[in-house]
Amino acid sequence: MKILAGRSAGKTEYSRAFYKKGEVPEALLDRIELILEEEGKRGTDKGREEIELVFITDLSLEGRYSGELIVVTERRILNLSSVERPYMTELAVELESIEDMVLRQLTGNNILKISRGEGSLEFLRCTPALQLDLNDFLSKLDELLQERFNRESVLGTLKHAGRGQQNIKYCPKCGKTISHWRNYCPECLDKRRLLLRLLSYVRPYLFVFILAFILLGVVTFLSLLPPLLNRNLVDDVIAPAIGAESQAYIAGAGTISRILVSLAPPGSIKLLLIIVLTMLVVNLLTSVLSTARTYLVSWLGQKIIVDLREEVYSHLQGLSLSFYNKESTGQIMSRVTSDVDRLQHFLSEDIQRLAQDIFTVIFIVAILFNLSWKLAVLVILPAPLLVFLTLYFRNKLRRIYRTLWKKYASINTILADTIPG
Structure with a gap:
């Protein structure tokens, strides 16, 4: 398979779990190319396909802490771990054949099951830490299915098995996922x-x-x-x-x-x-x-x-x-x-x-x-230079303080749980 995805200049490591077309780091694209060369050796090469989405899990399908690459091309969705490990059955599903997706939320991990005409199969597993990235990945996958095959949304049937049958919430403006404890999108919130x-x-x-x-x-x-x-x-x-x-x-x-x-x-x-x-x-x-x-x-x-x-x-x-x-x-x-x-x-x-x-x-x-x-x-x-430097470092410090506040909030939550009074 030839890789036709846009490369992101200057990125050499993976900074997040989900990448759209044109955002995939070059090092990750090189890794995907090496894996797909193995697919060609196994006689399963589908020709020239363009990469649309990439999702990196933090658990293997067996439940081990080992990341797996999920790649969506213009025609298929592939779990590349099945290419790296020849003993596994190849996990590659034609996009047109996808009928339903079920996200099972278990204790400490989530499992995505994809249903097609031949039945359903477990396609990926990840921890709850990647829940929002996974939701974004599924949302973009759904948009791709609608655009390419002129079909209805499969997200309408996307279900969460467990935890009270919670539904994924999406922002009507930007389309990003909204945490289950929020009723608003922090990206689209009117600060004024x-x-x-x-x-x-x-x-x-x-x-x-x-x-x-x-x-x-x-x-x-x-x-x-x-x-x-x-x-x-x-x-x-x-x-x-x-x-x-x-x-x-x-x-x-x-x-x-x-x-x-x-x-x-x-x-x-x-x-x-x-x-x-x-x-x-x-x-x-x-x-x-x-x-x-x-x-x-x-x-x-x-x-x-x-x-x-x-x-x-x-x-x-x-x-x-x-x-x-x-x-x-x-x-x-x-x-x-x-x-x-x-x-x-x-x-x-x-x-x-x-x-x-x-x-x-x-x-x-x-x-x-x-x-x-x-x-x-x-x-x-020198005032303009001072203003520029202040704004530059403010943006960096804001991320640090935000992380610090989240840590403090987590500590307060744990203390309030363990030391009631």
């Missing part, structure tokens, strides 16, 4: 609508939320004043006292410097006292307003978490007993505790922390332009 829905929990406490934001802006501005006052202390008090010229009269000296010099002559004790008292007032105001904002944010966070947990508990009370039979206690408790805590932390703290960073950037840029627009331009020039 989700954010607006989260912000609706802040609406009953909007006055406190806005007040905390105002205090955040004031505290951020006050926290930037001490370096400026230190500058004035050196340039307008210490330098003139030792005979140097005051910087307050130089172009671009800054608004604060000109205001202070207008109150007292440079180098005088009076100006020194004004600057020191101003620094004490700024630090005192910063401490008082920061304490007030912290209290408001804590109060807001507690109110939000109470509302969230009341809503979750009310929803749990209305669920059927079959839901509790299918879901573990640890998973439910993890949703009620850990997930709610993360939402509360995001709504009460993370949003304001983001706003604080934005306020800081705005105030610093304004101060720089007030001092010297040329200096401000020089400082801002």
Whole structure:
């Protein structure tokens, strides 16, 4: 058989279990070619066929931990392990002859049975870890059958034997499989609508939320004043006292410097006292307003978490007993505790922390332009590069943090299952 599939440049290892046409790594294609050369030696070569889909299992049909290659061409579906092991009966089914597919979900493994006119046969076996990849593979196989042979969907008769006869759910927009514990597709989820829905929990406490934001802006501005006052202390008090010229009269000296010099002559004790008292007032105001904002944010966070947990508990009370039979206690408790805590932390703290960073950037840029627009331009020039690097590393860190959060969720689920209380 000649391989006519598109090759993916630069890939040398298998990063997932399911590949569509044009996505198959070159190393995997080379392996398939070597195996199919053996098929030709056995006299079962069907000529030139184009590879459409590839699925890599993690279990052999005998149940051993050994991956098998499932290849779908334009005419057949093959389990290439039967080619590698001559003692096995060849597992190759003409696509046109497929009448039904049954996915049996057993304890620790899944078995796909394909029915045809001559009867049914077990075609592949894999662990539940590849469930979503297997569902995607079967979905694309079904699309191929419909396009090539103008027939009805076999997914309409695709059944899960076991686990309460669960049906595979597919996203109506992108066609990807949806986990049985979800009612939505994470790929097609409208992030803006989700954010607006989260912000609706802040609406009953909007006055406190806005007040905390105002205090955040004031505290951020006050926290930037001490370096400026230190500058004035050196340039307008210490330098003139030792005979140097005051910087307050130089172009671009800054608004604060000109205001202070207008109150007292440079180098005088009076100006020194004004600057020191101003620094004490700024630090005192910063401490008082920061304490007030912290209290408001804590109060807001507690109110939000109470509302969230009341809503979750009310929803749990209305669920059927079959839901509790299918879901573990640890998973439910993890949703009620850990997930709610993360939402509360995001709504009460993370949003304001983001706003604080934005306020800081705005105030610093304004101060720089007030001092010297040329200096401000020089400082801002590297900003596009910094933004690019931030976005680049953010995408990498997002995957790491997502994996970390999933691990934490799994740990919380196990602990809630094993240490009830």
